[in-house]
Amino acid sequence: MANVTDVLLRSQAIYKKYEKYDTNAATREKTDDPFMDELNMVADRVQDLQLRSDEIANEKNRALKAALNAELRKTKAMLLEQAIPLLEKMAKKGKGQTPEKIQARLGLVEELRQSIEAVADGVTSARKPQRAFTGSPARGGELTINPAEVDGRSGSTDYYKHTDDTRAFQQEWSEAKARQDQQLEGIETGLGHLKEIGAAMNEELQRHDILITEVDEKMDKVTKELQTNNMRLTGLVTKMRSTRNFIVDIVLLCIILAIGLYLYTFLK
Amino acid sequence: MDRSKEADKLYKEAVKLTTPSLLRLRLAGEWEQATPMFERAGMLFKQAGDLARAKECYERAATGQERQRSGWHAAKNLEKAAEAARDMGAWQEVEDHYARAAELFAEEGRPTAAAEAAARGARALEERRPESSQQLYRRAVEWLEEDGKDALAGDVFRQAIAQLVRAEKWGDAVAMLLRFAASCDASGARNSQCKAYLGAVVVWLYAGKANDAWVTYQDSLGVDAFSSSDEAFAADALFDAYRSGEAAVIQETVKRNAIFTNIDNQIARLARKLPQGELAVMSRQLGGDGGSAAVGVTAEGEEDLT
Numbered sequence: 001m002a003n004v005t006d007v008l009l010r011s012q013a014i015y016k017k018y019e020k021y022d023t024n025a026a027t028r029e030k031t032d033d034p035f036m037d038e039l040n041m042v043a044d045r046v047q048d049l050q051l052r053s054d055e056i057a058n059e060k061n062r063a064l065k066a067a068l069n070a071e072l073r074k075t076k077a078m079l080l081e082q083a084i085p086l087l088e089k090m091a092k093k094g095k096g097q098t099p100e101k102i103q104a105r106l107g108l109v110e111e112l113r114q115s116i117e118a119v120a121d122g123v124t125s126a127r128k129p130q131r132a133f134t135g136s137p138a139r140g141g142e143l144t145i146n147p148a149e150v151d152g153r154s155g156s157t158d159y160y161k162h163t164d165d166t167r168a169f170q171q172e173w174s175e176a177k178a179r180q181d182q183q184l185e186g187i188e189t190g191l192g193h194l195k196e197i198g199a200a201m202n203e204e205l206q207r208h209d210i211l212i213t214e215v216d217e218k219m220d221k222v223t224k225e226l227q228t229n230n231m232r233l234t235g236l237v238t239k240m241r242s243t244r245n246f247i248v249d250i251v252l253l254c255i256i257l258a259i260g261l262y263l264y265t266f267l268k
Numbered sequence: 269m270d271r272s273k274e275a276d277k278l279y280k281e282a283v284k285l286t287t288p289s290l291l292r293l294r295l296a297g298e299w300e301q302a303t304p305m306f307e308r309a310g311m312l313f314k315q316a317g318d319l320a321r322a323k324e325c326y327e328r329a330a331t332g333q334e335r336q337r338s339g340w341h342a343a344k345n346l347e348k349a350a351e352a353a354r355d356m357g358a359w360q361e362v363e364d365h366y367a368r369a370a371e372l373f374a375e376e377g378r379p380t381a382a383a384e385a386a387a388r389g390a391r392a393l394e395e396r397r398p399e400s401s402q403q404l405y406r407r408a409v410e411w412l413e414e415d416g417k418d419a420l421a422g423d424v425f426r427q428a429i430a431q432l433v434r435a436e437k438w439g440d441a442v443a444m445l446l447r448f449a450a451s452c453d454a455s456g457a458r459n460s461q462c463k464a465y466l467g468a469v470v471v472w473l474y475a476g477k478a479n480d481a482w483v484t485y486q487d488s489l490g491v492d493a494f495s496s497s498d499e500a501f502a503a504d505a506l507f508d509a510y511r512s513g514e515a516a517v518i519q520e521t522v523k524r525n526a527i528f529t530n531i532d533n534q535i536a537r538l539a540r541k542l543p544q545g546e547l548a549v550m551s552r553q554l555g556g557d558g559g560s561a562a563v564g565v566t567a568e569g570e571e572d573l574t
Contacts, residue, residue, distance in 0.1 A: 004414050005374045063453035063461065066487040067446035073483070074439055127489040129500030192526045199459040206457065210419045 035090045035105060042083045042112060049075060049119050057120070073121045084113050275312035278305045279325060286328070303332030307345065314352060323352035323361075334372075343372035347385060354392045362392055363400045370404075374411060380420065383411040387424045390431070398435045405431065409447065418455035425451065426532065429467075433534040438475035442468045442484065453491065461491075462499040466527070467535040469503050474538045476545025478510065478553040502527040510543070513551035518543045 015022075049072065056068045091105035282305035285298045310325030326349035333342035350365035366389025373382035386408035393401040405428035412421040425448040432441035445468040452461035465488040472481035485503055489495045502525050509521040519542070522528050528539045543550075 003377050005377075005379070009375075061450070061453065062491040063450040066465075066484070066491065067443070067450040069487050070443055070446045070484060073480070074443065127486050127495070129489060129495050129497075129504055131496055189526060196526075196530050203457045203459055206455070207419045207422070210455075 035087070035093075038087055038090055039108060039112065042079070042087065045079065045083075046112065046116055046119070049079075049116070053120050069121055072119070076116060076119060076121060079116055080113065084109060084116075087112070271312045272316040272318060275309045275316065275318075275321075275325075278309040278312070279321070282306050282309065282328070286332070299332040299335045303329050303336065306332060310345075310348065310352075314348075319352045319356045323349050323356065323358075326352065327365075339372040339376040340378070343369040343376070343381075343385065346372070347388070350389065350392070359393065359396045363389065363397060363404075365389075366392070366404065370407065370411075379411040379415040380417055383408040383415070383420075383424060386411070387427065391427060394431055398431065401431060402428070402435070402437070402440065405444075409444070413447075413451065416454075418451040421448075421451050422457070422460065429532065430534045433471065433538065438471055438477075441471050442480075445471065446484075446488075449488070449491075453493070458493045458497070462494050462497040463531045465491075465494050466499040466503055467531050469506070470528075470531070470535055470539045470542070473506070473510070473542060473550075474544050476550065478550035482507065482554060498527055499531075507554060510547075511551055511554050513547055515543050515547060 052068075052072060056065055056072065059065045059068065087109045088106065091102060091109060282302040285302040285305075306325045306329035310322045310329060313319075313322035313325060326345045330342045330345035330349065333339075333345060346365045346369035350362050350369065353359075353361040353365060366385060370382040370385040370389065373379075373385055386404045390401045390404035390408065393404065405424065408424050409421065409428065412418070412424060425444065429441055429444050429448065432444055445464045449461045449464040449468075452458070452464065465485075468488070469481050469485050472478075472484060485507070489500060494500055505521050505525065506518070509518040522539050522542055529536055531539070
């Protein structure tokens with residue numbers, strides 16, 4: 001049965017055996033200039049990053065993509081913050097350096113930095129959250145004015161002035177509205193809690209479902225083994241009970257009783 | 269304490285059996301007989317309260333089982349030894365034993381058990397050795413991912429994230445949160461997934477890295493389950509509050525929205541302490557105007573009210 005740990009261990013063992021043939025590890029040591037060594041190492045890592053970024057682009061699962069992108073960004077930030085300043089420091093040291101050489105080296109470092117920043121890490125245009133349900137309900141209920149029902153009353157300006165009644169009514173209405181708003185907010189928080197509890201229960205039950213299925217399978221195996229053992233035991237017991245063994249038992253018992261009787265009479 | 273005496277007797281007997289001696293023509297130790305004696309002695313020592321010798325007995329029992337090629341039992345014995353070491357306070361040994369026990373489980377082809385052993389070890393080491401604890405948590409998470417048992421991974425992830433947040437390792441905590449979200453995606457646990465994404469945003473904002481928070485948020489909006497969830501809207505409101513650049517607005521947003529209290533406990537505590545860090549800088553990073561009050565911020569992040 002293939003197991004990743006097994007494969008890993010075996011491949012490590014095989015690699016150790018044939019390590020001396022690995023040309024990759026050897027070529028990097030050729031130059032005795034520490035700056036170029038460091039530069040090549042960092043360039044290798046940048047290539048790795050680029051490969052990873054390409055792989056991520058092919059990944060279909062969005063959640064995995066988000067997680068891998070975060071890792072990529074972390075490595076990029078680490079390279080930019082640590083490796084590049086180190087390279088810049090090393091560029092200035094070293095024996096037999098002329099100012100032109102230093103400039104050339106700094107130019108190489110700058111190129112490397114730009115290539116690091118150019119590695120795509122999944123940052124695209126701004127997105128906004130959206131509710132999942134499809135479009136808003138159809139707009140209905142337009143206001144129409146039916147000219148036939150218009151009577152003379154609305155013409156006079158008095159019609160629209162406040163009276164005491166209307167003022168009281170309006171106040172009552174606004175108070176009732178405020179109370180209703182308060183109650184609705186209470187309901188909203190309560191509903192929010194209920195939703196949370198419901199969702200948490202849902203997830204727990206899903207987990208338990210998986211666990212119970214596993215226990216089920218294991219119980220099936222155990223029951224089968226128990227049944228086999230039971231069959232074997234009953235077979236053994238029937239063999240033990242066969243008549244031949246009985247007779248041997250009775251004969252031996254008689255002999256022992258006879259010996260006991262003899263000793264008893266002998267010692268009395 | 270006759271338990272201790274009996275245990276002592278068993279122990280000496282077992283040691284005699286395992287040392288090679290020419291007298292009995294025994295060139296290699298007889299581990300088959302010695303191992304159960306060691307196990308029994310270890311248990312008795314533990315009951316009698318003698319932890320050092322209990323630990324030693326369990327270690328020898330584990331070696332015996334390994335010689336007999338029974339990795340499962342060896343790992344179990346190592347775990348018991350590690351527990352004894354933990355009660356004694358020998359932290360290096362605790363780490364070694366739990367790590368070896370987990371490896372043995374993995375070699376036997378039981379990555380779930382390995383992950384459980386590693387998680388237990390990490391739990392024990394949380395306070396004294398946070399680095400090793402984080403390492404063990406990472407391995408536990410890898411084993412669970414390899415086995416595909418994302419349903420069981422939830423607890424391990426939560427403990428790991430809580431530990432990283434306590435240790436203030438923001439980058440690692442966010443990475444772990446995103447891994448948790450990926451695992452929830454695989455097992456279909458949408459609620460935990462959305463909470464994990466919101467948690468990641470909060471952690472970055474707490475660490476003062478608004479850009480990273482925004483980028484993580486954008487990434488996670490690509491996931492369908494998150495983009496239509498309440499948590500996404502809450503994060504959006506939080507970003508708007510940050511863009512305004514005023515601490516009062518941010519605190520108001522966090523308090524009013526019940527969602528921030530429903531996320532994981534440690535992260536909810538962080539959310540309540542928002543905003544942290546240089547508000548004006550973060551607000552400008554997000555595209556805001558640095559706050560209408562535009563109070564100058566000194567190097568320590570305190571407001572310069574002169």
